[in-house]
Amino acid sequence: MNTLLRFIQKYQFLLFFLLLEGISIWLLASNNYYQRSKVSSVTRAFHGFTSEKIAKGTQYFKLRQINEQLAGENLELRRQLAKNSAATLKYEFSQASENADMDFEFVGARIINNSVNKQNNFLTINAGKNKGIELEMGVVTNTGVVGIVSGVSEHYATVISLLNVDFRISAKLERTGYFGSLYWDGNNYKQAILSEIPQHVSIMKGDTIVTSGFSSIFPSDIPLGTVESFDKKAGNFYTIRFNLINDFKQLDYVWIVTNLHKDERETLENPSVND
Amino acid sequence: MIRDSLKYIGYFVLLIVLQVFVLNNVQYSGYINPMIYLLFILILPFEIKGLFLLVVAFLTGLTVDLFMNTLGMHTSATVVMAFTRPYVISFLSRRTDLDFKGKVIMGVTGVQWYVKYTIILVFVHHIFLFYFELFSFNHFFLTLLRVLLSTFFSSIVILTAQYFTVKKK
Numbered sequence: 043m044n045t046l047l048r049f050i051q052k053y054q055f056l057l058f059f060l061l062l063e064g065i066s067i068w069l070l071a072s073n074n075y076y077q078r079s080k081v082s083s084v085t086r087a088f089h090g091f092t093s094e095k096i097a098k099g100t101q102y103f104k105l106r107q108i109n110e111q112l113a114g115e116n117l118e119l120r121r122q123l124a125k126n127s128a129a130t131l132k133y134e135f136s137q138a139s140e141n142a143d144m145d146f147e148f149v150g151a152r153i154i155n156n157s158v159n160k161q162n163n164f165l166t167i168n169a170g171k172n173k174g175i176e177l178e179m180g181v182v183t184n185t186g187v188v189g190i191v192s193g194v195s196e197h198y199a200t201v202i203s204l205l206n207v208d209f210r211i212s213a214k215l216e217r218t219g220y221f222g223s224l225y226w227d228g229n230n231y232k233q234a235i236l237s238e239i240p241q242h243v244s245i246m247k248g249d250t251i252v253t254s255g256f257s258s259i260f261p262s263d264i265p266l267g268t269v270e271s272f273d274k275k276a277g278n279f280y281t282i283r284f285n286l287i288n289d290f291k292q293l294d295y296v297w298i299v300t301n302l303h304k305d306e307r308e309t310l311e312n313p314s315v316n317d
Numbered sequence: 318m319i320r321d322s323l324k325y326i327g328y329f330v331l332l333i334v335l336q337v338f339v340l341n342n343v344q345y346s347g348y349i350n351p352m353i354y355l356l357f358i359l360i361l362p363f364e365i366k367g368l369f370l371l372v373v374a375f376l377t378g379l380t381v382d383l384f385m386n387t388l389g390m391h392t393s394a395t396v397v398m399a400f401t402r403p404y405v406i407s408f409l410s411r412r413t414d415l416d417f418k419g420k421v422i423m424g425v426t427g428v429q430w431y432v433k434y435t436i437i438l439v440f441v442h443h444i445f446l447f448y449f450e451l452f453s454f455n456h457f458f459l460t461l462l463r464v465l466l467s468t469f470f471s472s473i474v475i476l477t478a479q480y481f482t483v484k485k486k
Binding site: 058062063065066067076077081 | 374396
């Protein structure tokens, strides 16, 4: 106490100055609009700064909730997208397979497993017996053939990818109508081969290749790709290398093709099977 | 003693009246507003007690503020000025000057001493006055220019008034 008093006595001039100066500044800050607004803008800035920091801190605890919310939103958007592309695809296919008199129906599914880097690539889709999927149904997108169903379980199906060296379908040149056999040579996942095109056929780079519709698996005239190069090494036939329209690395939604009259057609074409 | 006090009160009233009714109406281009009331703080006697000096300065500034509707602005600047006054005096005075007594006026201290004394204290006052008015350091150099110009004119007005007071005596 004594030291405090001595301290006050020693610095009384300075302390009294600080007191009076404090009073003056308080008067200044509380009675003049301009200075008051300056002071309050400083305190407001401080308040804003601290509350922003606090908000940033608490945001971390909300991240989980926000994630769930966003995931839900994504799901909903995907659902809508699927609906839309289903409509578009059905329209396009109904145009393309006009000649087939709407023999085909389509079931939508998502690819849940995919590979492009092996010689025998398979995909898995999230539709199975529950959606009427059966063996040897075609799998397509609106920009090309994906593959053929090779195995079915209750909720899933495996698909032999077009990018499988064992995969073969019939395809044709759209411009001239000549058909050949389509396969993948196992090299480049962006290119496939169309072989057995007779040598007299005129081919130009950029010609479109489409499905032929000769099998009961795929509708006709689904676009597959455009001619990149061709040569006649293999005897009397051209071997055409063409660019696939589908990017197999980006596939997501696909459509499984159901041929409504498959049995009828097969019975007609192979009468010996029933005998 | 009482006569001295009355004399100081007379100075106080006179300087405030001059300040409020004459000089506050003289504002060249918004930069220059001479402060003659500071003379009152300058002429307070050498022997005045520190605390009393501060109180007088506080009241002086407060009075001016009340007339100018700038509560706190002149008060704070004048209190700072009064706080520095003893240090300025001891800084300017040589050993032989320590027997200064009575009013701090030119006749006692000499012209050169008084000019330095006035300019330093007015400058201190004006720095605080103008920066408190702005309440920020934006436009720092523009404000400094205003401080310097106003210091110059205030000092001239104060020294002139001081000179005539001496003459009258």
